[in-house]
Amino acid sequence: MISQENSSGTPLDAAAPAKQTQRRQPVTLRQVAEAAGVSTATVSLVVNKKKAARISDETRKRVRDAIRDLGYRPNAMAQTLVSGSSRFIGLVADAIATTPFAGQIIHGAQDEAWKHGYALLIANTEGNRELETDAIAMMLEYKVRGILYSTWFHRATDLPAPLRESDFVLVNCFSAEPGTRAVVPDEVQGGRSATEILLKHGHRRIAFINATIPAPAKDGRLQGYKEALEAEGIPFDGSLVLEAYPDQEGGYGATEELLNRDATAVYCYNDRMAMGLYDGLREHGLSIPDDIAVVGFDNQEVIAAHLRPPLSTVSLPHYELGAAGVRMLLGLEDAQAATPTKIHCPTVERNSVGSLATA
Amino acid sequence: MISQENSSGTPLDAAAPAKQTQRRQPVTLRQVAEAAGVSTATVSLVVNKKKAARISDETRKRVRDAIRDLGYRPNAMAQTLVSGSSRFIGLVADAIATTPFAGQIIHGAQDEAWKHGYALLIANTEGNRELETDAIAMMLEYKVRGILYSTWFHRATDLPAPLRESDFVLVNCFSAEPGTRAVVPDEVQGGRSATEILLKHGHRRIAFINATIPAPAKDGRLQGYKEALEAEGIPFDGSLVLEAYPDQEGGYGATEELLNRDATAVYCYNDRMAMGLYDGLREHGLSIPDDIAVVGFDNQEVIAAHLRPPLSTVSLPHYELGAAGVRMLLGLEDAQAATPTKIHCPTVERNSVGSLATA
DNA sequence: GAAGCCTGATCAAGCGTTTTAGCAACTTCC
């Protein structure tokens, strides 16, 4: 039986199954040094490829051989101890599993972090304040370089107190407090783009099914809709703006009302509403896009790309939000002084608006 | 301008924007000790609530006051250095953003890990072997307690070499290598359950649209289907088993063929196929569940719960997989010797099978 | 041939904890 290198005494260890493979005690710098017949300082210099250091090729090789033979891996904890700050970036998210959005934020943040040699330390808090505080405390104890505080939908947020003890950037949310860096989707531009897709296809009477729930997205997307119409010289007609709960049932339920409006096209607050609307329209024997064109918002792949017909929509740039958050945290990207940095929402054109004729 | 506590010299620091709030240099044990007029040993004992330690209430209070006043936070890196192993569990995933599944594994793993005082260190590798190796190396350098290696769909996998240097558990995948611990969904039981939903509603002629792609799920779900029929004394009829690509288009495309089979119910390999099938059936003017009952598999919320009618399905227990993986890693749950531990797939009944009469 | 300069390496301090051994003072006990 192999002895446990960790006998620190959690009762867990007692129950641990036999090791799947003999795992050696971790090899230290000192052992490498001894094996190579040099000092630990020398090994350290070789490992870290310090160009300033003067080490002969011969020694360098001896050290490298020893490292390889022993399977040495630096102890990042020890390194961090001396350097004072780790290569961690913390990411606290309020809903990792319940929506596909957080996943993309994580993905973007992780890619960007890795690019700069950082690893992500993730905490899922489900919006629970106490968990949040604990998570941030944990991150602070691990001396993270900074923290990304993210929400699954774009909204205002109160900062948890301990966040201030660290460098931080808000992702997909923002705070009223001055001087907080934040990165959010450009809802207004997104709304404009969504509307423009329809305008481009010649539609003039475009309905908008907005959400009932107050949110930056609700205001922004409506604002964008108005701007797009205005740019085309089409007067805004409030009767074309409906409201419904932003999910499939809401979209489905809005069908009747929509049909009263005599629109040739409709822009839905999100893809889920569009999915419900598809069902409603179909029940009325209407075909998309011939009888009515539809665009959504969010680009939830599993929905938008696979509806019949596939849904034109506008992407929420979650990946980019995560990546931009990391860049901002690392000071690679300037944060505007007062307002959150806005990330472009790209359009994704599919067949729900008709053949892709350009205006 | 506040001086940077981290002047370790990444060029990034130069560009860092002014701090959002004055952040003190981290407070150390020694400072607390000085403030309280005691030794660092005493502070450490108080912080760690060692019951064995004999500290007077008066001293204890002085120390606690100092901790509060100074806003002391232990340096986890230093703690790890002395204890030899961190409170991290690594999780490497091959597709964090592209599917909703990994999110749930993370969620389950994180909850369970937190419960035992561990934090999750996450790496998204998109299946890239090199990234995987790097990620595992990073985790080893941070002295993780162990590593969860997970895939987004249930499959066999080759172990990346460095994984063996750590304690590890495979999640949602398995290896041919003997003695590797793994936790996977119970596909056979899932297939049985899916079929049973339909049997329970009185169906006897049940079609199964299986996937074309080879996978444990393909075999297991078919096996379960057969078992369920057999238990009811219904002879297996191979002509009732179709195959299609496991997505919406596949399901849609299978409609015609399905209708030739004269089945009163159909069990789809996954929810996405069911979604496509819904469209196909509707185009034929058939109604669900009256003309034909449908069940899916996976319980992809955004689809299954919101189709019209909502889809009965079987859950892939991703949350449980993550949680069980952690428990197994910590030795809290026994791993069977030879085969992966199988996690139950619960059924989720909705209206796509008719009113919920019990057999 | 001494002063100075490279070159290639080592020494040793220090990062912030934990933890064991031990010390001083006080109490108890006979």
Add this chain to the structure above:
DNA sequence: GGAAGTTGCTAAAACGCTTGATCAGGCTTC
């Protein structure tokens, strides 16, 4: 009143690494 305990606390080593200071020896240079 001295041995034996008990109580409350501290000293110091150790964890694995980085890094500025230092050193030994050989080579130039005048």
